[in-house]
Amino acid sequence: MPINPPTDFKPNPNLKRIRKGLVIINTGNGKGKSTAGFGMMLRAWGRGMSTMAVQFIKNEKSKYGEQMAAEKLGIEIIPSGRGFSWTSKDLSEDEALAQNGWKLAIEKINSGNYDVIMLDEITYPVTWGWINVDEVIEVLKGKPEMLNVIITGRDADPKLIEFADLVTEMKEIKHPYADQGIPAQKGVEF
Amino acid sequence: MPINPPTDFKPNPNLKRIRKGLVIINTGNGKGKSTAGFGMMLRAWGRGMSTMAVQFIKNEKSKYGEQMAAEKLGIEIIPSGRGFSWTSKDLSEDEALAQNGWKLAIEKINSGNYDVIMLDEITYPVTWGWINVDEVIEVLKGKPEMLNVIITGRDADPKLIEFADLVTEMKEIKHPYADQGIPAQKGVEF
Numbered sequence: 331m332p333i334n335p336p337t338d339f340k341p342n343p344n345l346k347r348i349r350k351g352l353v354i355i356n357t358g359n360g361k362g363k364s365t366a367g368f369g370m371m372l373r374a375w376g377r378g379m380s381t382m383a384v385q386f387i388k389n390e391k392s393k394y395g396e397q398m399a400a401e402k403l404g405i406e407i408i409p410s411g412r413g414f415s416w417t418s419k420d421l422s423e424d425e426a427l428a429q430n431g432w433k434l435a436i437e438k439i440n441s442g443n444y445d446v447i448m449l450d451e452i453t454y455p456v457t458w459g460w461i462n463v464d465e466v467i468e469v470l471k472g473k474p475e476m477l478n479v480i481i482t483g484r485d486a487d488p489k490l491i492e493f494a495d496l497v498t499e500m501k502e503i504k505h506p507y508a509d510q511g512i513p514a515q516k517g518v519e520f
Numbered sequence: 521m522p523i524n525p526p527t528d529f530k531p532n533p534n535l536k537r538i539r540k541g542l543v544i545i546n547t548g549n550g551k552g553k554s555t556a557g558f559g560m561m562l563r564a565w566g567r568g569m570s571t572m573a574v575q576f577i578k579n580e581k582s583k584y585g586e587q588m589a590a591e592k593l594g595i596e597i598i599p600s601g602r603g604f605s606w607t608s609k610d611l612s613e614d615e616a617l618a619q620n621g622w623k624l625a626i627e628k629i630n631s632g633n634y635d636v637i638m639l640d641e642i643t644y645p646v647t648w649g650w651i652n653v654d655e656v657i658e659v660l661k662g663k664p665e666m667l668n669v670i671i672t673g674r675d676a677d678p679k680l681i682e683f684a685d686l687v688t689e690m691k692e693i694k695h696p697y698a699d700q701g702i703p704a705q706k707g708v709e710f
Contacts, residue, residue: 369558
């Protein structure tokens with residue numbers, strides 16, 4: 331049987347060996363966007379690199395599995411949102427929270443103290459106009475050269491996709507909530 | 521501006537509350553399949569659940585970021601492959617390694633000792649006919665009810681997709697190797 335090696339495992343000898351920090355986007359309507367970002371952070375942690383995340387949507391008061399893990403590992407995950415805003419009566423407060431998160435993210439990016447930073451679900455406040463996409467790109471342009479930045483969330487702005495180095499769409503093929511009435515499972519999905 | 525909540529964050533009150541372990545597949549040609557699986561394992565670990573992985577392709581001798589992290593965390597990751605087989609002279613040895621990995625996976629699945637098990641890149645030996653897809657499905661049918669099994673790799677067999685609860689396709693939108701001549705970056709991609 332013929333074996334087709336996946337290209338991502340096949341080194342291309344003609345490539346120039348450029349090392350630089352990447353801007354990585356995980357977008358799409360499927361699962362795994364934040365989870366893969368979190369896996370990258372763990373990988374970096376495994377190599378003794380320095381990593382942190384700002385979460386733009388997750389509720390400040392919630393305890394998610396990744397926050398519990400991060401706490402145990404000494405990885406900083408800063409939640410700056412209150413959950414998705416249709417539950418909020420005062421949207422302007424959500425907007426202020428998102429903008430505070432973004433200010434904090436800028437400080438962290440420019441600090442030079444990190445190898446990997448995740449801006450988790452930042453696409454939503456960008457889509458809603460709470461964070462300016464051109465400003466995000468300006469900040470990413472000026473980031474420390476070796477810093478990797480992971481951006482997650484649905485509907486990533488086309489300008490962000492154009493600017494990023496590595497973009498993956500997580501596409502929902504089958505989902506147990508819709509198909510079988512199964513709620514999100516503790517431990518794997520949150 | 522109208523805000524469209526992503527459906528995966530919006531609880532559906534009409535759902536029956538079924539709790540069961542899921543069979544989860546991360547497939548497609550993009551990045552993040554194993555990484556998201558690894559992130560799920562970490563999330564489970566963060567909640568004090570028990571998790572392990574069998575890696576069907578990664579080289580036994582290699583030290584990947586996730587293996588370093590897993591070692592630090594006390595999570596068992598068992599590599600049973602030798603890397604992709606076009607580098608191997610004797611394919612039958614690779615086949616034997618994959619089959620050994622599968623035997624081990626069956627033991628782990630049936631042991632009842634785990635909440636989350638990842639069969640990392642098992643789709644390749646299944647595609648190559650080294651592991652029988654019907655046998656995989658039989659084993660998954662008989663798994664402990666609350667055990668979550670994560671299957672990763674390209675070209676997941678249609679029978680596996682049909683059987684799984686949650687299937688996500690990771691789709692490559694933009695890739696720095698091809699576009700900019702940048703090799704895989706240590707710390708985030710491996």
